Amino acid sequence: MIRILSARFPLSQVIVCPVSVQGSSAAAEIAEMLDYIDKYRVCDLIICGRGGGSVEDLWAFNEEITARAIARCGIPVISAVGHEPDVTIADYVADVRASTPSNAAEIAVPDASETKAILASALSDLINAEKLIIAEKKQELTSVRSKKARSSPLRFIYDKRMLLSLYEQKLSSNMNKIVSEKKNCFIKAASTLDALSPLKLLAGGYSVVKHGDSIVKSVDQIKENDILNVFVKDGKIKCSVLETEETQNVFKQ
Numbered sequence: 001m002i003r004i005l006s007a008r009f010p011l012s013q014v015i016v017c018p019v020s021v022q023g024s025s026a027a028a029e030i031a032e033m034l035d036y037i038d039k040y041r042v043c044d045l046i047i048c049g050r051g052g053g054s055v056e057d058l059w060a061f062n063e064e065i066t067a068r069a070i071a072r073c074g075i076p077v078i079s080a081v082g083h084e085p086d087v088t089i090a091d092y093v094a095d096v097r098a099s100t101p102s103n104a105a106e107i108a109v110p111d112a113s114e115t116k117a118i119l120a121s122a123l124s125d126l127i128n129a130e131k132l133i134i135a136e137k138k139q140e141l142t143s144v145r146s147k148k149a150r151s152s153p154l155r156f157i158y159d160k161r162m163l164l165s166l167y168e169q170k171l172s173s174n175m176n177k178i179v180s181e182k183k184n185c186f187i188k189a190a191s192t193l194d195a196l197s198p199l200k201l202l203a204g205g206y207s208v209v210k211h212g213d214s215i216v217k218s219v220d221q222i223k224e225n226d227i228l229n230v231f232v233k234d235g236k237i238k239c240s241v242l243e244t245e246e247t248q249n250v251f252k253q
Contacts, residue, residue, distance in 0.1 A: 001047065001080075001105040009109035015043055021050035026060035031069035038073045046073065047104045048090065049080030061088035070094050080104030207232045219244040 005012050017037060019029040030048070037046060048070065050058070060066060061081045070077050071093040079094035080101040091097040098104035208231040209216040216222060222241055230237040 001101050004102055004105035005109055008106065009112050009115075011112070012109045017042070020060075022053065022057045022060055027063035027066045030060060031065045034069040034073050034077075038075055041075070043075065045108055046075050046077045047080050047098075047101070047108060048077055048094065049098070049101050049104060050082070051101065052083040052086060058082050058086060058088055061090040063089075066090055067093045078104045078107060 002014055002016075005014055017033050019033045020026040021030070034046070034048065037043060049061075058081055061079075067089045070079070070090055076095045078096045078098050079088070079090045080098040080103070081088045081090055082100075084099040096107060098107055210229045210231065211222055211226060214221065216228065222228065222244060224241050224243055226241045228239055228241060230239060
């Protein structure tokens with residue numbers, strides 16, 4: 001385990017806590033050591049195990065006292081007891097079961113070479129990102145330097161004045177066009193209203209007859225001796241009704 005730990009991750013610090021791993025006192029020693037490591041936070045990870053052997057040799061890892069010590073341990077525990085076929089109660093209560101002690105060492109620490117490759121890739125990505133940002137900022141700076149407002153402020157102001165004058169001419173032309181259109185619409189509407197004006201009809205020889213405030217539209221509205229007002233183009237004629245006749249009788253006469 002120590003060889004694999006040193007090869008995979010040289011920065012790892014290994015602390016060996018020796019106890020009996022077989023015999024009548026082994027279970028109690030294992031449990032006591034686990035409690036000690038957990039109480040004083042001796043390490044960040046515990047590999048609890050031994051090499052292969054008979055069922056009797058591995059029996060300390062089947063004891064209740066050992067199982068309870070592993071279960072209550074606040075530090076993560078890898079169970080690495082015997083060979084791959086060997087199974088103990090410690091395997092079920094540990095945080096992780098390793099098939100062998102060597103496998104426990106592989107699980108416990110990362111591969112330094114893989115970590116270096118990941119860091120190298122991340123560093124490469126970071127450098128490329130920084131280069132891209134620098135290139136973009138250079139392009140922005142070049143664009144700012146090439147702007148006319150920076151290279152020739154007076155020329156920039158002159159061009160803006162010319163553009164403003166052009167917009168002013170377009171605005172004035174559009175306003176004159178709108179006013180002309182509205183004026184033509186007004187003249188057309190006034191001509192239409194004039195043609196429909198009652199005064200226009202009166203000037204053509206027609207008149208308007210009113211009985212009181214009502215315009216007389218039918219002989220049924222008046223009777224003999226009613227006083228009527230007849231409006232012509234240049235004044236009003238007040239008259240009295242002598243008699244009324246229906247339209248049909250008037251046409252016959």
